[in-house]
Amino acid sequence: MTPDEIRQKLQQVKKQRLTELDLSNPSWIPEWEKLTQIPTEVFEWEWLETLNLSWNQLTSVPKAISRFTNLSKLDLSWNQLTSGAEFLTHLTNLSGVYLGFNALKSLPEDISSMTHLSELDLTWNELTHLPEAITTLTNLSGLYLGYNKLTSLPEAITSLTNLSELDLYENPLEDPPIEIAEQGIDAIREYFCQKQAGEDRRI
Incomplete structure (x- = not known):
């Protein structure tokens, strides 16, 4: 997206108070045409409800994003994010978060504040563990x-009764084993159920 195209889109959103802002790029756009920071304006x-910044070159997200209290969908996939995504905990109205294809190493421990979250995509990052608080996101379905x-995986993830899609492909999982995890959430629930039963028998 060229600077002129960005400028025109920003002017349109501001003038018409549109609730959706799309500053994403096609995959074939050269890196030098992509955003390295979010335009400050x-x-x-604060009226934005959907923000798409995918396929850019963003390495971090400023604290000012917490002003988007009405934001329900945020797409930051295909960027260069490496931080712990702490900014998410301030966006408590989010229902869909797309952070795939970055370099995130962790999620915030207080992610439990995101009570409306139904879809969370973290494919192709560098996560080594999940915070226990993720098991409190009762509306999570994907x-x-x-x-x-x-x-x-935290065993309590099996208590997320609305969780119908859980993709764990190509992780070095040991608990549960990857061959079980790749069968989906029902197989994971059964694994932890049997594991708990075995521990109870040993007591």
Whole structure:
């Protein structure tokens, strides 16, 4: 997206108070045409509900993003994010978060504040563990964690009764074993149920 195209789109959103802002790029756009930071004026538009910044060159997200209290969908996939995504905990109205194809190494421990979250895509990052608080996101129906570095899952993840899609493909999982994890959430629930039963018998 050229600077002129970005400028025109920003002017349109501001003038018409549109609730959706799309500053994403086609995959074939050269890197030098992609955003390396979010335009500062965007943070004045607290009415935004959908923000798409995918396929850019963003390495971090400023704290000012917390102003988007009405934001329900945020797409930051295909960027260069490496931080712990702490900014998410301030966006408590989010229902869909797409952070795939970055380099995130962790999630914030207080992610439990995101009570409206129903879809979370973290495919192709560098996550080594999940915070226990993720098991409190009771509205979560889709969790995509393929191609990370997870070796275990919190057992309480099985208590997420609305979780119907759980992608863990290509993780070095040991607990549960990857061959079970790749069968989906029902197989994972059965694994932990049997594991708990075995521990109870030993007591």
